Amino acid sequence: MADPGSIVVGLEVGTSKVCAAVGEVSPAGVFSLLGLGQSKSRGVRKGEITDAQKAIEDVRNAIAEAEQMADVEIRSAYLGVTGAHVRGETRQGLHPIVSEGREITAEDVQDAVENARARDLPHEHVVIHTIRQDFSVDDHDGVANPEGMVGSQLLAHVHVVHGQRNRIDTGVRAVQSLQLEVDNVVFNGLASALAVLTTQQKEMGVLVVDLGAGVTEYAVYGDALLRGCGAFAVGGDHVTNDLAIGLKIPLGRAEQLKVSHGAAEPVARGEDPEPVALPADPGLPERTINLAQLRLIQSARVEETLELVARAVGPSLDLCRAGVVLCGGGARMVGIEAAAQRVFKLPATVGRVQGVSGPVDLLGHPEFAAAIGLARFGAMRRPPPSRGGLRRLLGPWFR
Amino acid sequence: MSASREMNPGPNPGAPTAPEVAGSPGSDAMPKPVQDFRVVAVGRAGIHAVERLCGEGALPGVDVIACHTSASALAQSAAPFKVPMKSAGSRGLGAGGDPLLGQASAEGSKEALGMMLAGARVVFVLTGLGAGTGTGAAHVVARCARDAGALVLGVATMPFDCEGRLRGGHARRGLELLKGAADAVVTVRNQHVLETLDERAPAAEVFDAANRLLVEGVRGLWGLLTRPGLIRLDFASLERLLRGRHTESVFATAEGSGERRATEAAERLLSHPFVARDAVLGTADAVVLSAVTGPDVPFTDIERAFSLVQRHCDQAQVVVGTSIDPGMTGRLSITLVASIGGSAPLPEASGAAASAVGAPKESPTRDVGIGMELSEPTSSMGRASGSLVPPAPVLTVDQRQKALDRSGKGSSRRRRVVQSMFDFDVVSRGRFEKTEATILDGQNYDVPTYLRRRISLN
Numbered sequence: 001m002a003d004p005g006s007i008v009v010g011l012e013v014g015t016s017k018v019c020a021a022v023g024e025v026s027p028a029g030v031f032s033l034l035g036l037g038q039s040k041s042r043g044v045r046k047g048e049i050t051d052a053q054k055a056i057e058d059v060r061n062a063i064a065e066a067e068q069m070a071d072v073e074i075r076s077a078y079l080g081v082t083g084a085h086v087r088g089e090t091r092q093g094l095h096p097i098v099s100e101g102r103e104i105t106a107e108d109v110q111d112a113v114e115n116a117r118a119r120d121l122p123h124e125h126v127v128i129h130t131i132r133q134d135f136s137v138d139d140h141d142g143v144a145n146p147e148g149m150v151g152s153q154l155l156a157h158v159h160v161v162h163g164q165r166n167r168i169d170t171g172v173r174a175v176q177s178l179q180l181e182v183d184n185v186v187f188n189g190l191a192s193a194l195a196v197l198t199t200q201q202k203e204m205g206v207l208v209v210d211l212g213a214g215v216t217e218y219a220v221y222g223d224a225l226l227r228g229c230g231a232f233a234v235g236g237d238h239v240t241n242d243l244a245i246g247l248k249i250p251l252g253r254a255e256q257l258k259v260s261h262g263a264a265e266p267v268a269r270g271e272d273p274e275p276v277a278l279p280a281d282p283g284l285p286e287r288t289i290n291l292a293q294l295r296l297i298q299s300a301r302v303e304e305t306l307e308l309v310a311r312a313v314g315p316s317l318d319l320c321r322a323g324v325v326l327c328g329g330g331a332r333m334v335g336i337e338a339a340a341q342r343v344f345k346l347p348a349t350v351g352r353v354q355g356v357s358g359p360v361d362l363l364g365h366p367e368f369a370a371a372i373g374l375a376r377f378g379a380m381r382r383p384p385p386s387r388g389g390l391r392r393l394l395g396p397w398f399r
Numbered sequence: 400m401s402a403s404r405e406m407n408p409g410p411n412p413g414a415p416t417a418p419e420v421a422g423s424p425g426s427d428a429m430p431k432p433v434q435d436f437r438v439v440a441v442g443r444a445g446i447h448a449v450e451r452l453c454g455e456g457a458l459p460g461v462d463v464i465a466c467h468t469s470a471s472a473l474a475q476s477a478a479p480f481k482v483p484m485k486s487a488g489s490r491g492l493g494a495g496g497d498p499l500l501g502q503a504s505a506e507g508s509k510e511a512l513g514m515m516l517a518g519a520r521v522v523f524v525l526t527g528l529g530a531g532t533g534t535g536a537a538h539v540v541a542r543c544a545r546d547a548g549a550l551v552l553g554v555a556t557m558p559f560d561c562e563g564r565l566r567g568g569h570a571r572r573g574l575e576l577l578k579g580a581a582d583a584v585v586t587v588r589n590q591h592v593l594e595t596l597d598e599r600a601p602a603a604e605v606f607d608a609a610n611r612l613l614v615e616g617v618r619g620l621w622g623l624l625t626r627p628g629l630i631r632l633d634f635a636s637l638e639r640l641l642r643g644r645h646t647e648s649v650f651a652t653a654e655g656s657g658e659r660r661a662t663e664a665a666e667r668l669l670s671h672p673f674v675a676r677d678a679v680l681g682t683a684d685a686v687v688l689s690a691v692t693g694p695d696v697p698f699t700d701i702e703r704a705f706s707l708v709q710r711h712c713d714q715a716q717v718v719v720g721t722s723i724d725p726g727m728t729g730r731l732s733i734t735l736v737a738s739i740g741g742s743a744p745l746p747e748a749s750g751a752a753a754s755a756v757g758a759p760k761e762s763p764t765r766d767v768g769i770g771m772e773l774s775e776p777t778s779s780m781g782r783a784s785g786s787l788v789p790p791a792p793v794l795t796v797d798q799r800q801k802a803l804d805r806s807g808k809g810s811s812r813r814r815r816v817v818q819s820m821f822d823f824d825v826v827s828r829g830r831f832e833k834t835e836a837t838i839l840d841g842q843n844y845d846v847p848t849y850l851r852r853r854i855s856l857n
Contacts, residue, residue, distance in 0.1 A: 050833040084837060118503040123579065233837040234844045241830045242847035246856060251830060293856045300848040308839065 004073065007034075008382060009066070010374025011077040012188060013055060013171060015044045015214025015237060016329060018062040019371040020077065022070035023356075023379055031379040033358025033372060034072065037065030046233040047083040047188075047215035049170050056174050063180065076181035078378040079171055080370055081128065082188040082215045084233035086163040090133065091116040093156040104137065104146045104154055112156035126165045128187050133157040133225045159226050161187050186377050188370045189217030189229045192327050194380075195373030196351030196366075197221070204322035207344065208351070209309055210370060211330025213237050218309045222319030232308050236330050239301050246297040247289055253278065257294060264302045265335035267292045299339065302330075306343040323347035331366035432462035432480055435520040436625075438617060439544070440465045441537045442501070444527020444556055446476045447606075448613040453477050460625060464515050466540065468504045468532045482515055484508045484536060498569050501535025512543040519549040521624065523617050524581060529558035529566040534573035541580035550638050553577045553584035554616045554650075556609055560590050578647060583738055585650040587612045591673060616650045619734040623689045623720060630721045640685045640718055640738075647739055649679050654732040661700040664731050665707035674735065680711040683737035690721040693728035700731055708735065 008031075010021045019038045023031050039062040043055030067074050093116025095108055117130050135143040137151035146154055172182045192210040205222040213236040219229040239262070244254035261276055275288040310317060323346045326336055331350045340348035353363040353372050362368055438461055440449040446465050453463060454477075465478035473481050484504035505512070516522060522544035526533035537553065544551045555577060558566045578584050592609045600608075624637065651671040655663030668674060680686070688708060690701045701721050709717055715737065837844040842851060849856065 045831065045834045046837070048834070084835070114507060115503065118499075118506050120499075123576075232839065232844075233834075234839075237830050238844065238847075241845070242849065245847050246849060296854060296856060297847065297849050300852060300854055304844075304848045304852075 004075070007070075007072050007074070008183075008375045008378035009074050009077040010080065010186075010191065010371045010376070010378060011059065011063070011175065012080040012191075012371040012374060013044055013049065013059060013174070014041055014080075014082075014188075014212055014370070015047055015235065016212070017041050017367070018044075018055075018058040019368060020059075020062045020066035020074070021368065021371040021375040022066050022072060022074065023358075023372070023375040025379045025382060029379075031356055031376055033353075033356055033362060033375070035066055035068075035070030035359075036362050036368060036371065037062045037067070037069060039065065045214060046235075046237075047212065047231070048085075048167055049174060052170065052174050056177055059175060060178055063178065074180065076183045077175065078374045078381075079175055079182045079185050080188040080191055080374050081163060081168050081171060081185045082212070082217060082231050083163070083167060084215070084231060085125075085167055086128070086161065086187055086189075086231045088159055088161045088187075088189075088219075088229035090157060090159050090228065093117070093158060095154045095156070097152055097154055102150050102152055104149050104151060106147055108154055109135070109147055109156070112154045113158055116156050116158040117160055121162055124165050125162045126168065127160055127162045128168070128185060129159075129161040129190065131159040131161070131226050133159055133227075159228070161190070161229060163187075183378060184381065186374055187217075187229065187231075188212075188215075188374075189219045189231060190226075191371075191373030191377055192217065192351075192369045193219040193221070193229075193373070194376050195353045195356070195369040196325050196327050198354050199224075201322040201325070205319035206322040207309075207313060207317065207320045207324045207346070209306070209324060209326050209340070210328040211235065211305070211326060211333075211336070212328045212370075213330075216305055216309065216328075216330075218313065220313050220316045220320065222316055227316040227319065228313060230312055232305070232312075234305050234308065238305070239298050242297050242301050243294060247294060249278070249287075249289070257289065258298065261289075261291055261294060262298050263295050263334040264299055264339040266295050266299045302333070302336070302339050303343060306340055310344055317344060317346070320344075320346055323349065325349055325351040327351040327366040327369035329367040431517070432464060432515055432519070434460050434462045436461045436523075436621060437516065437519045437521070437544075437549075438463045438523045438525060439516070439540055440476075440478060441505075441524060441526040441540050442467060442530065442533030443469070443472055444530075444533055445525040446472060446478070448525050448527075448610045448617075449478055450476065451610050452614045452617060461621060466505075466508070466512070466536070468501060468536070480515060482508055482511045484532070496531045496566075496569075498531055498535035498573060501532040502539060503535070504532070505536035505539035509539070509543055512540055513547060516540075516544045516547040516549065519544065519547055522547075522549040522551050523620070524551060524553045524577070525555075525613060525617065526553070526577075527556040527558075528570035528573040528577070529562060530569070534569045537573060538576035538580040541577055545580065545582075551581040552620060553581040554613055555584060555586050556613060557586055557588045557590070559593065574647070583648050583736075585616050585648045585736065587616065587650075612650075615652055619650070619652055619689070620736065622691065622722070623687065623734060623736075630719060636718050637687065640687060640716065649673050649683070649737045649739065650735070652732060652734045654730060655704075656730040660696070660729070660731040661703040662707065664733050665704045668708060668733050668735055669711065674737075679737055679739060680708075680715070681713050683712060683715045683739050685738045686712050686715040686717045687734075687736040688717060688719045689734045690719075691724050691727060691732045691734070692721065693730055694723050694725055695728055696731055704731060704733055708733065712737075 006025045008023050008025060012019045017038050018041045019036065021036045022034045024034050025031055039058045041058050043049055043051035043053065043058060049055045063074055093112045093114065095112035095115055097104055097108055099105065113130065113132060117127060121127065134157055135146045136155040137143050137146050137149050138153055143149065168185055172185065175182050189210055193208040197206060197208060202221040203224045207218060207220045210217040215231050215233055216235050217231045220227045240251060240254045240258055243258055244251045247254065267273060273291040275290055278287045278289060280286040324340050324344050326340055326348060330336065337348045337350060350366050351369060352366065353369060356363060356372065356376065438449060438452065440446045446467060449463055449465060462480060463478045464480040464482060465473060465476040466482035466484055467473045468484045470483055473483055485507065524537055524541050524544065526537040528534050537555065541551045541553055555574065557570050574584065574586065587609055589609050592612060593605055596605060596608055651668055651674045653664050653667035653671055655661065655667065674680060688705055690704065692701060705719055831845050
């Protein structure tokens with residue numbers, strides 16, 4: 001059994017599934033995946049908890065499965081948050097340098113970042129992440145680290161991710177009610193990016209789109225900096241719902257059809273797929289579904305969702321020389337790469353978890369990217385456990 | 400004044416280094432407030448008011464905490480606990496009328512504030528809205544206090560009309576924020592204060608009057624909660640009335656003496672400029688009435704005064720309390736707090752409170768609760784009789800038939816058929832039930848794309 005101090009857990013309470021990823025940080029700081037537990041999610045809609053009781057039950061099941069698979073006891077987790085209320089904004093904080101000699105100190109940098117962070121948050125919103133981009137010293141732009149430079153004015157460019165306090169608290173409470181501590185809350189979109197991107201891709205510029213069941217998240221990197229991120233409450237559930245309405249079938253049936261016969265691209269000209277026969281309910285005539293219709297409905301929705309992302313990313317899309325990486329359950333859709341390529345006009349690939357060792361079958365699944373990314377976020381936060389020494393001796397008492 | 404305070408943390412109150420200590424987190428050497436009640440003065444107006452509060456003789460069981468963005472103003476304060484709020488822009492020189500700077504500073508010293516507010520049950524946030532520190536920082540302080548689990552009551556002055564529209568706007572925004580953060584806010588509008596005074600009152604007197612009202616607000620509420628009462632207005636009932644309502648409250652005190660003290664006090668209270676204005680009592684939804692009397696004042700006087708005031712509370716939930724102050728021989732003073740236009744408290748909070756207090760439910764519009772001590776025995780009696788119900792008699796077949804026949808013919812009252820509710824799962828309205836519609840760029844994205852884009856399926 002692994003040392004409890006080196007265990008990090010990422011918990012994603014998603015719309016279609018609850019997923020807990022257990023990882024271990026080696027003394028050298030290397031992160032590896034030990035196991036993963038998941039459970040069908042019943043209390044979440046559009047990324048937000050609507051039925052706390054059911055959500056708690058599902059989290060319990062996922063955690064229990066993860067504990068069993070990784071053979072550890074889970075005490076705390078990094079919780080993913082998402083939903084339409086989560087917003088990312090780039091802000092600027094101005095800080096005049098008044099010290100003697102006008103040399104910029106670490107404190108000045110901190111103040112400039114604080115100034116950027118503290119401004120004009122919507123009512124009842126709290127900051128989830130503050131991510132430094134770069135600085136401008138007077139009119140010298142693109143400074144990575146202004147400390148020690150001389151100038152009269154320091155401008156910090158900071159990407160602030162914020163969300164509504166109550167909705168975040170709802171999730172935290174649900175987890176806490178299971179006697180689990182929440183180490184930190186993390187925006188799912190950034191967690192996914194952390195899992196599927198390499199440093200190289202970030203340097204070249206890349207767009208990550210996490211196609212969830214309830215929420216579509218995106219994060220865009222350019223020149224190794226986070227340029228933007230956000231979430232829309234549109235996802236795979238909308239595809240299912242569209243199919244149910246358009247084909248006049250129940251939601252459950254629509255979900256099955258989407259998985260078995262769905263595709264992100266409409267049927268090509270000249271192609272004439274066989275109609276699919278639906279097993280009839282007793283006493284009703286058998287029905288057949290026209291696949292061309294199904295794929296028309298689905299592709300319209302997928303295209304629209306991706307266009308939504310493209311519009312939000314805006315000009316930063318030009319920075320994405322490494323193309324688009326897709327993850328989330330929606331990335332399993334047939335033809336999604338082609339659809340993304342068409343909308344973004346960039347090469348698109350389905351992401352797999354990068355730079356993590358662990359069971360290969362888990363790392364290849366794009367739908368686990370967020371949970372694994374959350375655990376990885378935790379691994380980055382946690383200092384590697386010290387070997388031996390006083391701390392190990394006193395370990396049981398000072399934790 | 401400050402020399403008489405033994406709890407002053409700094410070796411020398413004038414030393415500029417003394418307040419700096421509190422700003423750095425983890426300074427365990429700082430004495431921490433221990434009392435249940437804490438008064439936090441935010442900004443210059445708050446500190447002035449606190450000065451008055453301390454000057455009138457300290458309230459036992461109350462810790463006074465001063466916070467300000469200006470280090471020099473803070474150093475002059477007599478408050479035993481101080482939190483300097485420093486940020487990049489202010490550099491300890493005050494917020495300069497910029498609420499954003501005030502807010503940023505307060506956010507920056509959240510940790511120190513949290514330390515000061517830990518363990519408090521009731522926190523008064525005293526401030527003047529309109530300028531930088533009070534407007535920007537008060538709601539942050541209030542939120543810190545709420546995070547610490549306290550009931551937070553804001554007491555704030557609003558600027559004079561002549562201070563200009565900018566300040567007025569700031570103040571209104573600050574008040575909204577404070578209302579959002581605190582459980583209840585009592586406002587003292589300087590303009591109204593001005594109207595109550597003589598036209599030729601000198602400026603110092605006007606400000607003094609405003610401060611007095613602010614202090615009276617705190618003192619009155621504090622007295623309400625701590626003075627040994629005959630009908631004790633306890634913390635629980637005040638909390639039930641205010642918690643989570645985020646209201647703006649009106650506060651007034653009036654006194655009467657002599658034979659006609661009851662009518663006098665009630666009339667003065669009703670004609671009090673804050674109460675008479677805008678028919679406050681008619682629209683209030685929660686009213687706290689507290690009488691402080693001398694030991695010789697008969698109860699009928701209190702009763703008369705209360706009923707005179709209550710006559711005007713149309714829809715309000717009224718909570719009353721009385722207490723005795725030996726120093727008030729022959730006098731009767733009534734304190735009134737009315738909260739207006741609040742949202743109803745959170746359902747689970749009110750439910751829990753109602754069951755705990757056993758509030759009388761017979762009239763939903765006007766519900767006069769009188770403390771825990773009185774209502775508890777009745778509810779426990781009800782429970783006791785419930786456990787004495789005898790077991791069902793054992794009947795033979797004949798007897799049972801007879802009983803059935805009889806009940807069929809007789810009293811319909813006992814056999815009222817109640818349409819029971821089905822326990823079924825409610826039929827789902829689809830996948831997006833219980834969610835907000837996803838409206839982006841004026842389109843409802845929950846509606847299928849092919850419908851919105853008019854894509855023909857054939």
